[in-house]
Amino acid sequence: MNYRQIFTDGLWWNNPGLVQLLGICPLLAVSNTLINGLGLGIATIAVLCGTNGLVSLMKSWIPHEIRLPAFVLIIASFVTIVELLSKAYFYQLYLSLGIFIPLIVTNCTILARAESFASRMPVLPSIADGLANGIGFALLLTVLGAMREVIGQGSLFAGAGMLFGTLGDAMKLSIGPDGSGLLLAVLPPGAFFGLAILIAIRNHLAREPDPERARQPVQ
Amino acid sequence: MTGPPAPPGNRWLPVISLTLLAAAAAALITATQERTQQRIADNEAAEMMKGLAAVLPDGDYDNQPYRDRIMVVDAELLGSNDPQPVYRVRKSGRPVAAVIAVTARNGYVGPIRLLVGISASGTVTGVRVVTHRETPGLGDRIEAKKSNWLSIFAGHSATRPDYDQWLVKRDGGDFDQMTGATVTSRSVVSAVRDAVRYFQEHRDTIFE
16 A cells, blocks of 8 residues: 555545545534634544554554454543643644544544554554545535535634634635525534535546546445 | 454453553553643633633733632522632722623523623623524624624613613613524623622622
């Protein structure tokens, strides 16, 4: 498995959100604005790289029968420690991304990558796989967030101050007056519609199966 | 690849490894927690101070209100059965204002937690939302960064307007409601009114 394939898999052919439909719970809940989506996306990338690397490092010490509880334990401990450290040393970052950290624990993409990739592969490819899947998930969240925000609130980059400080507050673009827009898009049903549209577009674009991929079983 | 299935003689191996792993994880988390505790407490206090400063007039006090705190219970006026913090703001030891944490129970989606700053004379100095779950785009305009609706309370007190005028205009009162979010506005107006009333009734015990 080469790095190029790891990245095309994570971003397109096997995108955790669009193709595997994993991590839908945090994805639907937090994608109501572009900035929220981007925030959860960045936090997910960081955690996924860390847990994949750790699981890969420890794989030979973990008996096969207990690998799932062991992975859950590793992931939960890692997330807890990251949360504590960011609270202590990167407090402003914690204030913007911290609310997303508990949501990451509910993201089954993390366990799926640990089980299907990191537990079988060396450390560096595992970290690359975490990065690729994290970016794939983050891109989906950001696009879905942007769609819902534009349609639902008529704005873009609302709340950017949360991630980028005062610089971010100036980034907000308003399309039409405040409070205009189709409220449905921001409410939970809008998340399902938005995700369905994105999946449909992806399936349409990917409908000619890659001849190389067609011969391989889905992981 | 994870290890092969344990041979029969080793059937305790999984139990032992999982126990060891759990113990190591617990030790690591405890160590991290102990080393970061103090910094986290300092960071939270500084952030809390910023929140309190937002509902108080600039620089008119010299104590640290988040340390000068009492806990009070008043389910009817403060909206919660649990003890709620009241932060006391002083200058040279004399009362300047108090910040009362109050819960608006009847928000559109759920309870709305507010901080209400009230000067020693009983006038509202500022109101901020701490947590809420109101509808994005409608009720969430109670957040100071989304609209300045909450500023309508500054300068009002228990007698200005009269108690029965502490209502949104749609209900015949004195306060503008946010368009499309009357329920949210209504619950915030009555919560601020109750905070002001609580302060008026308990002023002396608060600053004891």
